[in-house]
Amino acid sequence: MKILLVGSGGREHALAWKILSSPRLTKLFVTSTNASPFLLQQQYGDKIAPPVKIAEDNIHELTQFAVQEKIDSVIIGGETPLAAGLSDALIKAGIPAFGPTQAAAQIEASKAFAKDFMTRHQIPTARYQTFTNLSNALHHVRTIDYPVVIKASGLAAGKGVFLPETLTETESILQELLQQHTLGAAGNEIVIEERLQGEEVSLLAFTDGYTVKVMPPARDHKRLLDNNQGPNTGGMGAYAPATTICPPVLQTELTKTILEPAINGLRAEGKLFVGVLYAGLMLTTHGPRVIEFNCRFGDPETQVLLPLLDSDLLTIVKACTEGNLADCAVNWKNTHAVCVILASQDYPQKSATGFSINGLTTCDAENVTVFQAGTRLDNQQIVTAGGRVLGVTVWDNNLADAIKIAYQHIGKIHFTGMQYRQDIGTHMTTKEIDHYAAAGVNIDEGAHTVELMSAAVRNTYGPEVLAGIGAFGGMFDASALKNMAHPVLVASTDGIGTKVHLAAQFNRLHTLGYDIVNHSVNDILVQGAKPLFFLDYLATSQLDAEKMASIVIGMADACRAVNCALLGGETAEMPGIYMPNTFDVAGTIVGVVERSQALPQNNLQAGDVLLGLASSGPHTNGYSLIRKVLADVDLTTLNPALGMSLIDALLAPHRCYLPILQAAMAHPKAPIKALIHITGGGFIENIPRVLPKNLNADIQLNSWTVPPLFAFIQQHGNIPLQQMYRVLNMGIGMMIVTAPEHVNLLRELISEQLWQIGALTPGEQRVNLQ
Numbered sequence: 001m002k003i004l005l006v007g008s009g010g011r012e013h014a015l016a017w018k019i020l021s022s023p024r025l026t027k028l029f030v031t032s033t034n035a036s037p038f039l040l041q042q043q044y045g046d047k048i049a050p051p052v053k054i055a056e057d058n059i060h061e062l063t064q065f066a067v068q069e070k071i072d073s074v075i076i077g078g079e080t081p082l083a084a085g086l087s088d089a090l091i092k093a094g095i096p097a098f099g100p101t102q103a104a105a106q107i108e109a110s111k112a113f114a115k116d117f118m119t120r121h122q123i124p125t126a127r128y129q130t131f132t133n134l135s136n137a138l139h140h141v142r143t144i145d146y147p148v149v150i151k152a153s154g155l156a157a158g159k160g161v162f163l164p165e166t167l168t169e170t171e172s173i174l175q176e177l178l179q180q181h182t183l184g185a186a187g188n189e190i191v192i193e194e195r196l197q198g199e200e201v202s203l204l205a206f207t208d209g210y211t212v213k214v215m216p217p218a219r220d221h222k223r224l225l226d227n228n229q230g231p232n233t234g235g236m237g238a239y240a241p242a243t244t245i246c247p248p249v250l251q252t253e254l255t256k257t258i259l260e261p262a263i264n265g266l267r268a269e270g271k272l273f274v275g276v277l278y279a280g281l282m283l284t285t286h287g288p289r290v291i292e293f294n295c296r297f298g299d300p301e302t303q304v305l306l307p308l309l310d311s312d313l314l315t316i317v318k319a320c321t322e323g324n325l326a327d328c329a330v331n332w333k334n335t336h337a338v339c340v341i342l343a344s345q346d347y348p349q350k351s352a353t354g355f356s357i358n359g360l361t362t363c364d365a366e367n368v369t370v371f372q373a374g375t376r377l378d379n380q381q382i383v384t385a386g387g388r389v390l391g392v393t394v395w396d397n398n399l400a401d402a403i404k405i406a407y408q409h410i411g412k413i414h415f416t417g418m419q420y421r422q423d424i425g426t427h428m429t430t431k432e433i434d435h436y437a438a439a440g441v442n443i444d445e446g447a448h449t450v451e452l453m454s455a456a457v458r459n460t461y462g463p464e465v466l467a468g469i470g471a472f473g474g475m476f477d478a479s480a481l482k483n484m485a486h487p488v489l490v491a492s493t494d495g496i497g498t499k500v501h502l503a504a505q506f507n508r509l510h511t512l513g514y515d516i517v518n519h520s521v522n523d524i525l526v527q528g529a530k531p532l533f534f535l536d537y538l539a540t541s542q543l544d545a546e547k548m549a550s551i552v553i554g555m556a557d558a559c560r561a562v563n564c565a566l567l568g569g570e571t572a573e574m575p576g577i578y579m580p581n582t583f584d585v586a587g588t589i590v591g592v593v594e595r596s597q598a599l600p601q602n603n604l605q606a607g608d609v610l611l612g613l614a615s616s617g618p619h620t621n622g623y624s625l626i627r628k629v630l631a632d633v634d635l636t637t638l639n640p641a642l643g644m645s646l647i648d649a650l651l652a653p654h655r656c657y658l659p660i661l662q663a664a665m666a667h668p669k670a671p672i673k674a675l676i677h678i679t680g681g682g683f684i685e686n687i688p689r690v691l692p693k694n695l696n697a698d699i700q701l702n703s704w705t706v707p708p709l710f711a712f713i714q715q716h717g718n719i720p721l722q723q724m725y726r727v728l729n730m731g732i733g734m735m736i737v738t739a740p741e742h743v744n745l746l747r748e749l750i751s752e753q754l755w756q757i758g759a760l761t762p763g764e765q766r767v768n769l770q
Contacts, residue, residue, distance in 0.1 A: 513554020
């Protein structure tokens, strides 16, 4: 095959490097202007032609060149020529193009199109609005109550995403984009979306427009400085596979819920997508969300993914352009790769160029490659020519070793102003395999389970954890409690219940970890306690490492969000006790509260007000009834009343109320007299837990909007209203009891919607629904 590779960066050097190893290759033509063709010619000789001096956005001349040279396939590296329609021109001229058409490339070229597309096809993403008018954008950010990300809708070479920390900074960015036009036409339309919290992961896939074959997950590091500080960049490094944060079971779920719906949706809209689809994802407590789609290989993700590819790249490219990807094997090596970017001084604001790069020849090793990005050849000397200059890539059987080798080689390279992050991949390198399973578990599968989960679990540990996963018993140093006047330990044990069956039925297990932790945190929160540590218990008929690890990784994420150690636990394989393909999830939490601040207070009285905080769905209760009522309903189709499918609504994770309430709980006026977690037993059985024998709770049923999911369940099952309030939370997950004079104070301290839903009245202890 004669191949033309269009583009000029570290990504394209990595692609050329991989293409040149293909037995299918006859000749490779590149348009790169950096130093990579010079280096590749030294290694591969005439298999690579001298650089083609045509700009990557010169559609006409590139197409003419491909026709004249009888190119067998054009691989398009970057988004700019794709957005300009290079694939369309090549296809029209009879040249196969590996890269989507201009219409399909809108999924990256227009953030506004991408967000609207995701909404049309029920692909999970953050809340957003699109603006072209400054005053409308300013009004929007001044009235919303959540942190935002501002994105230029058009292509901005990786510099169109802004993460403001204050309203003043937000307004300044909007003025620069919409009034001063600092990004030109790319910023004439902007997207303001909710800033998501969680672990980021990049999931890329080969596709012929019908079949999707996913690559190992990669973790990009966008911020300029260590510990994710500093401005956003095009990427300061990456590692793969990022299976600790995105295990195989989650990859399968993301393929089915995000990648495949995107490819199928584009095809349904007449925009057949051929090439590489890149999904930038945030794994939030409410499930995975798409941050952005890209229409090509990522940079620097390509530099860590291609060393792991065990199949021939040109065979995959040919299968994609001919529509035969379903019949093409795509295999990956069982190794790890890391890439650390070396950038110019003052990047990403500006880049000084022309500085000599020394030490490159000392980096020759079998598992090390330095990919050229912002470089050029000047009298046979490689010099700097851009912001991101080099990418030092290493692959090894162990990620920690790969990282160590990469930084050893970086120590040999020098150019004036060189800057790089020193923490690429280091927070995910724990590789110890500890015994986490009980007797009776398949030892090999148990070890694999612990390998997948152990790094995530240890990320919840602080210096107070003396022994955790792998020990016979967890050890937690409680000496810090000596600073409390009268510390009281609070403990609770609970399970998720039959929600696990629904999650297992649809193979969506990751959020179950959030369910059990958040439920447990709320249970001790009602006694005023903050969590110290959590112990999990998983029991199953037959151990599946990926599924169990996915649940525990979700637990770790939820624990980390509330500064709670996931101290350890038990994973038990019990065939004969549990039915085949069934499992259970439970856990124990231990927290602490100052005795004088324990809840409920002993001064509840008639006239006290009941305030309600919204739930995120049924939480973890009522699923036996829900599964019975909805047994004949298709849970996967879009429900217009909900704005999502029923299964999405039903599997929304249990909400945690600690971050919402902690400011109010710490206030010196102690405005919270009691908290009521609406769990099993609903309103009828949970509210009396805090009531003195001489008080009623009168609930005004019209004082809040019951979410449509609960109305659908009631109507479809013809369930009496009293039963609904006995089993389900009806949209209120946590209730606050307070004195009337403290209602306004609580509204100031709590940023969430607070509904005044009732009051305490004299009478025998009971709940009155009015």
